[in-house]
Amino acid sequence: MPYRTLTFFRFLIHIDEALAAEAQAAGCPCGGVLHRANYPRKPRGCPPAFRAEYATRLSFCCSQCRRRTTSQSVxxxxxxxWLSWVVVLGSTRPAGHGTAAAALCExxxxxxxxxxRWRRWWREDFVRTSLWRVLGARFLLPVAAARLPNGLLEQLPGQEHEPLRCLLALLTPLTITAPEGR
Ligand SMILES: [Zn+2]
Structure with missing residues (x-):
């Protein structure tokens, strides 16, 4: 695997740890303290080198009300x-996005x-989220629903995996509310 791709997968772990620390610091709405209560996940589309680290979803349990809080995730x-990056790049096919990660996804x-199903999700469900309304206003050029997620990736800054990483970070509010299913 190219070095930049390794860095990309490692960096996603760091972002998730930071998001988890943020959620833990905020505490439970009841005022209780959050304790780690990670749960296992089957990370489909995960490079073998990262399988152990990607097999865990960072999550917490309240010391008082026992309610679970799962932090946002890239x-x-x-x-x-399937991991988020696969859902994003898989949805860009057959156009692809020209990176090592895109080749991996292929x-x-x-x-x-x-x-x-993923492409339908972008066109029909994603465009109904409040996140999309906020993003839609932030982008320089309007992005047509039919061109999601390519239209977003093309306008995000950086080289190689940078636009993908940016998009995964932008999608985090949806990661704890997204519908069930593969
Ligand atoms: Zn609580």
Missing amino acids: RFLGRRV ALSIPWRTLA
Whole structure:
């Protein structure tokens, strides 16, 4: 795996740890203290080198009301079994995005039904989120629903994996509310 791709996957772990620390510092709405209560995930689309670290979803349990708080994530998009980066890059096919990660995604042989469902999610569900309304106003050029997520990736700054990383960071508010399914 290219060095930059390794760095990309490692960096996503650091972002998730930072998001988890933020959630823990905020505490439970009841005023209780949050204790680590991570749970196992099957990270589909994970490079073997990272499988152990990506097999855990960072989460907390309240010391008082026992309610679970799961922090936002750049790795897991809701309950989907495929990792977020695969959901984003897989949705750009067949156009791809020209990075090593895009090539990696091509190699995963994601079922076409899954790809069709993701593309529909961008066009029909994503555009109904309040996040999309906020993002839509922030982008220089309007992005057509039919061109999601390519239209967003193309306008995000940086080289190689940077636009993808930016988009994963922008999507984090959806990662704890995204619908179930693969
Ligand atoms: Zn609580």
